[in-house]
Amino acid sequence: MTATRTASVTPSERAELVAAVIDGLSTRTLNGFAEESRQDGESLKDAFDRYEIDYAWHVLGCDRTRDAALAALERQLQRPVSAEQQACLSDILQSAAAAQPSDLLMSFDNDLSEQLAGLLAPWFEGQALPASTAP
Numbered sequence: 001m002t003a004t005r006t007a008s009v010t011p012s013e014r015a016e017l018v019a020a021v022i023d024g025l026s027t028r029t030l031n032g033f034a035e036e037s038r039q040d041g042e043s044l045k046d047a048f049d050r051y052e053i054d055y056a057w058h059v060l061g062c063d064r065t066r067d068a069a070l071a072a073l074e075r076q077l078q079r080p081v082s083a084e085q086q087a088c089l090s091d092i093l094q095s096a097a098a099a100q101p102s103d104l105l106m107s108f109d110n111d112l113s114e115q116l117a118g119l120l121a122p123w124f125e126g127q128a129l130p131a132s133t134a135p
Contacts, residue, residue, distance in 0.1 A: 009088060014095070017119065021096045024115045027056050027104040052108040059106050061097035065113070066090055072117035077124065085124055089116065 009017065028036075037047035047053070059065055069089055074081050081089070093116075106112075 013123075014091070017092050017123070018095045018099065020119050021060075021092060021116065022099055024119075025056065025060075025096075025106060025112070026110055027100075027106045030103045030105055033105050053105050054108070055100070055102070056104040056106040057097045057100040057102070059108055059112075060093050060100065064108065066093055068113035069093070069116040072113040073120055073124075076117040076121040081124075085120075089120060092116070092120075 033047065033053065034044050037044050040047070042050075066089065070081055070086060073085075073089065
């Protein structure tokens with residue numbers, strides 16, 4: 001049986017977790033999204049509304065994303081997430097948000113919450129970080 005870790009992370013582990021989140025994001029530039037909208041024959045406003053698009057820094061930093069990630073993490077762990085683990089998740093999301101260029105967009109309708117759960121659940125259970133995040 002693997003011991004459950006606390007949410008305390010070393011600076012190196014934190015950097016790896018943030019990098020893994022950022023590497024898995026599906027983002028587009030504002031100009032790229034506008035061009036896609038034009039090619040689809042719809043206004044930028046209609047496209048924004050239909051895809052629930054916002055700036056990546058906002059999507060990552062908002063309560064909606066954090067709550068969805070917490071729910072996904074609890075499903076994967078099959079138990080409630082501790083306050084310390086919630087703080088860790090919030091820190092990872094805020095750090096990823098702060099690293100986003102101001103013109104990158106992303107959708108709320110993506111698998112970010114499941115990606116975060118897949119990344120953090122094994123780590124919270126005391127396992128090593130996924131190999132893909134190793135330097």
